[in-house]
Amino acid sequence: MRIFSDETLVTSPIHTAMSYTWIAISGRWKNTVIVALALILLSILSIVPVLGFIASVVQAIVLYALGYWVVDRIKESGSMDAFKEGVATEKIKTMMFAFFSPAAGYYVGFMIFSIIMMIVTVGIFWITGGFEMVAAMQHQQPGPDSSPEELYAFYVQIMGVSTPTILFLLITSLFFSYLWPLVYGYALFQRTFSDAFNAVFMFFSTRFWSAAFTGSYFKLVTLWMLILFGVGLVMGISIGTVILLPIGILMLLWMVYFTAIVSAEAYNLADDI
Numbered sequence: 001m002r003i004f005s006d007e008t009l010v011t012s013p014i015h016t017a018m019s020y021t022w023i024a025i026s027g028r029w030k031n032t033v034i035v036a037l038a039l040i041l042l043s044i045l046s047i048v049p050v051l052g053f054i055a056s057v058v059q060a061i062v063l064y065a066l067g068y069w070v071v072d073r074i075k076e077s078g079s080m081d082a083f084k085e086g087v088a089t090e091k092i093k094t095m096m097f098a099f100f101s102p103a104a105g106y107y108v109g110f111m112i113f114s115i116i117m118m119i120v121t122v123g124i125f126w127i128t129g130g131f132e133m134v135a136a137m138q139h140q141q142p143g144p145d146s147s148p149e150e151l152y153a154f155y156v157q158i159m160g161v162s163t164p165t166i167l168f169l170l171i172t173s174l175f176f177s178y179l180w181p182l183v184y185g186y187a188l189f190q191r192t193f194s195d196a197f198n199a200v201f202m203f204f205s206t207r208f209w210s211a212a213f214t215g216s217y218f219k220l221v222t223l224w225m226l227i228l229f230g231v232g233l234v235m236g237i238s239i240g241t242v243i244l245l246p247i248g249i250l251m252l253l254w255m256v257y258f259t260a261i262v263s264a265e266a267y268n269l270a271d272d273i
Helices: 013-026 029-045 051-077 080-088 092-097 100-127 130-138 148-187 193-204 206-212 215-239 242-269
Strands: none
Touching (some): 013 029, 013 080, 013 242, 029 092, 029 242, 051 080, 051 092, 051 100, 051 242, 100 193, 148 193, 148 206, 148 215, 148 242, 215 242
């Protein structure tokens, strides 16, 4: 059973996701401007001591909430025309806060998942003797007059200790980055804090691993990554330039909507898991 009734999300997912994303942004410019201003304000507040942490968390949850909103409206509308009509009459409060609870659940779950992975990484470094070796090397650092052979031996030691940890980080980062859209897509269909929180831990589900290694998923995620990489470069340049900041924020919103829709499509293609 498909979750989305619009079949173009299955037959041409990337092109359709771009079309829905544009409608989400341009369907009612007033709402887009308000959301952009709110994000800019939260970004400014994030550099304020103490308050900055809260502002950063709220900003992240709002961005996730916008992803939940766009996926929910696509699911309920059933067609691009109906979606466009709905966006034109949408209230800004609904866009930013109607799905704040599941968005917060996903955010907290993902933070805990990240902490778990960091603890495992530190554990591997400890098991392989990394901390002892680092302490020893601090007393054996080559001086300015060290020979090339001594420098080479020193860096070989570093690589020998750090290689298991580096390999673990590289492999798991690539794997979980590849799996992330499918897990996020599943989370986007959850409607409570606890359900969205628990959805994060589908990263450890072999059912999701199996669903991710299919030709259709690989093609979808590869195209998504390439597009996001290109847009991300332009967005980074724009946000780093004051005069181009509004364009950068619009690109951020575009990426949020596009990523949410593609992720939902990924789960839609494998909804039997």
